[in-house]
Amino acid sequence: xxxxxxTFLNTLLYAGVGVFVFMIGFFILDLLTPGRxxxxxxxxxxxxxxIVAAAMTLGLAIIVxxxxxx
Numbered sequence: 001x002x003x004x005x006x007t008f009l010n011t012l013l014y015a016g017v018g019v020f021v022f023m024i025g026f027f028i029l030d031l032l033t034p035g036r037x038x039x040x041x042x043x044x045x046x047x048x049x050x051i052v053a054a055a056m057t058l059g060l061a062i063i064v065x066x067x068x069x070x
Contacts, residue, residue, distance in 0.1 A: 018064045025060045029053070 030037040033052075040049040 014068050018068065021064050022057070022060055025056065026053075029056050 040046045
């Protein structure tokens with residue numbers, strides 16, 4: 001299968017936009033929740049917070065994929 005350079009660059013662009021939107025979404029979730037989300041997950045090993053963050057991650061990934069796919 002031969003892909004053109006334009007297709008490859010578009011794929012990289014969409015991947016970059018998706019990662020950027022995900023990072024912004026994680027930052028907004030961190031601002032909306034009480035306490036520091038990453039320290040709760042990593043330092044205190046809070047499984048409930050990790051489950052909420054994972055659900056947000058899956059939801060955001062579905063939204064970004066649907067927006068890119070059309």
